[in-house]
Amino acid sequence: MNIYVVPMGITRCYIIQNKGTILIDSGPPNQLHKFTSRVREMGIDPKEIKLIINTHGHFDHIGSATDIKHTTGAQIAMHELDKECLEDSVNRAITGVNTWGRILAWLSARISLSQIPTTKVDIVLGDDEFSLTPFGISGRILHTPGHTMGSVSVLLDTGYAFVGDLAMNGFPFHFGPGLSLFAEAPELVRKSLRLLLDQGARVIYPGHGKPCQVDTLRRLI
Numbered sequence: 001m002n003i004y005v006v007p008m009g010i011t012r013c014y015i016i017q018n019k020g021t022i023l024i025d026s027g028p029p030n031q032l033h034k035f036t037s038r039v040r041e042m043g044i045d046p047k048e049i050k051l052i053i054n055t056h057g058h059f060d061h062i063g064s065a066t067d068i069k070h071t072t073g074a075q076i077a078m079h080e081l082d083k084e085c086l087e088d089s090v091n092r093a094i095t096g097v098n099t100w101g102r103i104l105a106w107l108s109a110r111i112s113l114s115q116i117p118t119t120k121v122d123i124v125l126g127d128d129e130f131s132l133t134p135f136g137i138s139g140r141i142l143h144t145p146g147h148t149m150g151s152v153s154v155l156l157d158t159g160y161a162f163v164g165d166l167a168m169n170g171f172p173f174h175f176g177p178g179l180s181l182f183a184e185a186p187e188l189v190r191k192s193l194r195l196l197l198d199q200g201a202r203v204i205y206p207g208h209g210k211p212c213q214v215d216t217l218r219r220l221i
Contacts, residue, residue, distance in 0.1 A: 020136020029063035055164025057085025066117035075122035082150025101181030146189030159202030169209030
């Protein structure tokens with residue numbers, strides 16, 4: 001199992017490669033050239049990517065999904081509650097859970113004015129687990145609402161969990177691992193993280209910041 005970090009603007013996207021190759025999140029708009037250049041530097045042909053999983057519908061996670069889909073030929077998987085963000089270019093407001101979160105949300109609203117290129121979501125996710133075995137990856141997608149109601153996480157059989165914005169690690173969000181500063185339903189953020197821990201998550205890979213062990217987050221939830 002190989003895990004590659006693909007920095008895309010302010011967002012960390014991830015390529016997971018085993019018997020198959022998938023991409024988790026796709027960064028802000030207009031990042032295709034940066035994406036393909038970095039992927040080729042890793043020795044990966046972009047057309048090896050067969051699935052793009054968008055963890056939620058905010059612009060910094062889906063903005064380049066359409067361009068990457070057209071380049072790779074990959075299918076896009078997204079939860080039914082967030083898919084309108086990509087299919088209809090709905091740019092949802094980000095909701096801060098504390099003063100610093102509200103300040104960052106206000107700043108984000110000033111930089112997220114780019115139109116999100118639209119495309120059809122090929123695999124519409126619901127509340128049930130979705131196995132990644134058909135794509136050559138030993139893991140599954142879980143519905144983990146809180147940051148948005150349609151947020152999902154990828155949990156590999158190794159215990160590595162890719163959580164989008166359920167958790168964050170590092171400046172300007174936190175000075176270490178912490179819960180998301182933005183949430184449509186803050187009470188569900190903790191519930192979703194508990195679900196991942198109960199399902200065997202050992203290492204958290206956030207959409208913003210470096211991976212961290214679950215012990216720190218366990219104390220917070």
